[in-house]
Amino acid sequence: MGDLLPPDVDFNFTPAAPIVGQEILFYADRKEGSGEVAEWSWSFGDAEGSTSKKRNPYFTFASAGTYQVTLVVRNADGAQHEVTKTVEVAPPPKEFLANIVWEFTNNAAVTHINEGSSAPVIGDDGTIYYLESRFGSVGNVVAVTDQGENAQLRWATELAGYIANAPSIGTDGSIYVNTWANDNMVYKLNGADGAIMWSGAGRGASNTTPAVDAEGNIYHGSRFTTGDGGAYSWSPSGEKRWEIIGVGSFYSAPVLSKDGNTVYFLNTSEGKVWAINTADGTSKWTESVGMGSGTHGSSLSMDSDGTIYYTTNAHVVAIADNGETGAVKWSADVKGAAQSGVVIGPTGELYTGAGAGLVSLNPQNGAVNWTYPMSTNESVPAVDVEGRVYIGSSDGKLVVVNALGQLLKEIELGDGVVNSPTITEDGTVFIEATSGANIKLFKIAVNESGPADSPWPMKGQDVKSTGRGR
Secondary structure (H helix, E strand, O other): OOOOOOOOEEEEEEOOOOEOOOOEEEEEEEOOOOOOOOEEEEEOOOOOOOEEOOOOOEEOOOOOEEEEEEEEEEOOOOOEEEEEEEEEEEOOOOOOOEEEEEEEOOOOOOOOOOOOOOOOEEOOOOOEEEEEEOOOOOEEEEEEEEOOOOEEEEEEEEEOOOOOOOOEEOOOOOEEEEOOOOOOOEEEEOOOOOOEEEEEOOOOOOOOOOEEOOOOOEEEEOOOOOOOOEEEEEOOOOOEEEEEEOOOOOOEEOEEOOOOOEEEEEEOOOOEEEEEEOOOOOEOOOOOEEOOOOOOOEEOEEOOOOOEEEEOOOEEEEEEEOOOOEEEEEEEEOOOOOOOEOEEOOOOOEEEEEOOEEEEEOOOOOOEEEEEEOOOOOOOOEEEOOOOEEEEOOOOEEEEEOOOOOEEEEEEOOOOOEOOOEEOOOOOEEEEEEEOOEEEEEEEEEOOOOEOOOOOOOOOOOOOOOOEOO
16 A cells, blocks of 8 residues: 555535525535545534535535535545635525505506606605506696505696606605606696696607706606607706707606716617716717617616616617717617616616516626516516515516525516506515506515615616616
């Protein structure tokens, strides 16, 4: 004896990110040129000093923490080799507890679900504002007081035009809404009583939610491809600050840069992003940037580095603002994402609704991480602090999945399209759903939650849907 080759091995384990109570398989293999192994000795580094003599043992850690797992192998001569690896064991995921607290309807018959990925918005005093639409006719803005276990109507204001978008809240607490009507393209309503403060004429708007800057100025698009269709900005007092017209339709919710100096629009006629100086409406880029395929109803969003995301019927697109020019960072083939929008999870993952369901993407290159199959239409997802993703289905459900794309819960809300969820600081979810001929507003309590600490956790970035990057 004494002439045996010394052993040389390595080991791995699965799952790579284990949690407490989860069985882990440790598996070892000899490296090329290694001698035979006569003895396998594992030490798992826990407080009990657990060991194993198996080549490929299973082990379960009883508590979360960082463990140094060591494998020592010996040949028949007693020559040994040792390898140690760190295993991070995470706490078990929190139990997901969610239940409907109340549902509310204004009992106004509707003939069409609110388009434009409609989502409720929440005022500083907790008032919830949402929309009721009647296709081809008038629509309502509804204000509801949350009384804890039930809701009470505060006011409902009828507007002279079909509403096909979502509201936003101004810096003074007022409500901004676009309508389809040419004579009243945009309204400002008093948040306290619903009184119309002013309205602005244009060429009609659809699938665009006004973005609000820090001074209270608003920015929105118009739906017409000719004439005075285009992009608009208004002051809080209703003065038209600037307009860009005759350049195509802007069926999208714009987004503002973090410094408030630039507003980004998606020109849906050409499928490209425009960068506009907020002060005067002049072009920041001389050339628009994008994939060139038309889209409809996309809700734009922004990452912490200023990357702009938008969706089309064929792509999810990331746009970089390089100062005097813009550029496509990447585009991902994702069919049917046009009427949703991109949101960002707590560790940077991107999520959007699409034809195949809820899609998770890598923010670095747009690679698809996973797809949760479901039927969804005109719902922008929302992400909570635990990385759970909420999205409305087209068959009456609020669907909640974890960051791995695994179903946590389906909550029955109605019999038709469920729109975009809004998550408040205490984790409460407010969401609209169709039920028969009515739009219903739901309050859903979620245990130990809140919006993700990310640059864009929900439609419009925040509960007021201001559309401002941060």
